[in-house]
Amino acid sequence: MLRGIYPGSFDPVTLGHVDIIKRASRIVDELIVGVLNNNAKMPLFSVEERVKMLKEVTKDIPNIKILPFEGLLIECAHQVDAKLVIRGLRAIPDFEYELQMSQTNHKLEPDIETIFLTTSLEYSYLSSSTVREVAAFGGDISQFVPKAVAIELMKKMESKGEY
Ligand code: PNS
Numbered sequence: 740m741l742r743g744i745y746p747g748s749f750d751p752v753t754l755g756h757v758d759i760i761k762r763a764s765r766i767v768d769e770l771i772v773g774v775l776n777n778n779a780k781m782p783l784f785s786v787e788e789r790v791k792m793l794k795e796v797t798k799d800i801p802n803i804k805i806l807p808f809e810g811l812l813i814e815c816a817h818q819v820d821a822k823l824v825i826r827g828l829r830a831i832p833d834f835e836y837e838l839q840m841s842q843t844n845h846k847l848e849p850d851i852e853t854i855f856l857t858t859s860l861e862y863s864y865l866s867s868s869t870v871r872e873v874a875a876f877g878g879d880i881s882q883f884v885p886k887a888v889a890i891e892l893m894k895k896m897e898s899k900g901e902y
Contacts, residue, residue, distance in 0.1 A: 740768045740769065741767045741768050741769075741822060741823065742767060742768065742769045742770075742771065742819065742820055742821045742822065742823070743763060743766065743767035743769075743770050743771070743821055743822070743823035743824070743825050744770075744771045744772075744773050744812070744815065744816050744819065744821040744823070744824055744825065745759065745760060745763050745770060745771070745772050745773065745824075745825045745826070746772075746773035746774075746775065746808070746812050746815070746824065746826075747772075747773070747774070747775065748774075748775050748777075748780060748782065748789075748867065749772075749774055749789045749792075749793055749867065750780075750782040750783055750784055750789060750867050750871070751783070751784055751789065751792055751867060751870065751871075751884060751888050751891065751892060752789070752792055752793050752796060752867075752884070752885070752888060753862070753865050753866070753867055753870055753883055753884050753888075754862055754865065754882075754883060754884060754885065755827065755829075755858055755859075755862030755863075755865040755866075756827070756867075757796055757797070757885060758858070758859050758862055759825070759827040759856050759858070760772060760797055760800065760803065761800065762856055763825045763856060764800050764802055764803055766825075766854075767802075767823060767825075768802060769802050769803070769804065770800075770802060770803045770804070770825075771803075771804050771805075771806050771819050771821055772793055772797070772803060772804070772805045772806065773806055773807075773808045773812065773815055773816075774786055774789050774790050774793065774805065774806065774807045774808065775807075775808060775809075775812075776807045776808065776809045777809070783871055783895060784891070784895065786807045787807075788891070789807075790805050790806075790807055792887060792888050792891055793805045795885075795887045796885040796887060796888065806819065811847070812824065812844060813844050813847045813848040813851060816848070816851050817848065817851075821851070822850065822851055822852070823851070823852055823853075823854060824841070824844060824851060824852070824853040824854070825853075825854055825855075825856060826840075826841070826853060826854075826855050826856075827855070827856055827857075827858050828855040828856070828857050828858065829857075829858045829862075829863050829864075829865075829866075830863065837853075837855065840853075841853035865883055869883075870883045870884055870892070871892075874892045874893070874895075874896050875896060877896075880892060
């Protein structure tokens with residue numbers, strides 16, 4: 740049984756993330772989506788809100804679990820017995836950061852490998868931070884995130900008095 744972990748901040752989950760989740764879930768027997776709980780990153784959504792949105796948008800994928808985690812990714816992978824870390828790669832700037840992270844993780848835990856899925860072309864420009872920015876200025880985010888997430892984003896921006 741091969742268990743993989745797809746970690747991230749998912750603040751919020753985008754259509755690019757969902758694409759990677761779907762494709763990764765076909766590679767492993769069970770996919771854990773690890774949601775980083777790190778308030779130092781000052782997330783827009785609490786970890787509970789991010790987990791809830793992820794559960795909603797992945798409810799049709801049978802072999803998936805959404806799990807918040809704190810601290811080192813590699814410790815979380817160890818705890819859930821995931822032998823594979825899966826990350827999405829968009830472009831060169833991603834690569835430098837991802838290479839450093841995967842090599843550090845490999846030093847910390849040589850038994851766990853990282854694999855990369857290249858982002859589908861239609862999502863290669865997409866990031867949670869861009870989505871947050873467009874939403875903060877009242878722009879249309881419907882083509883960037885699942886509908887349920889767009890609704891939560893609009894509610895969040897209204898509650899913050901952003902528009
Ligand atoms: O969606 P993101 O913000 O690009 O995800 C980054 C994430 C959560 C994968 C990364 O920050 C992480 O793994 N954080 C946990 C801390 C850790 O293990 N750091 C050592 C790796 S260099």
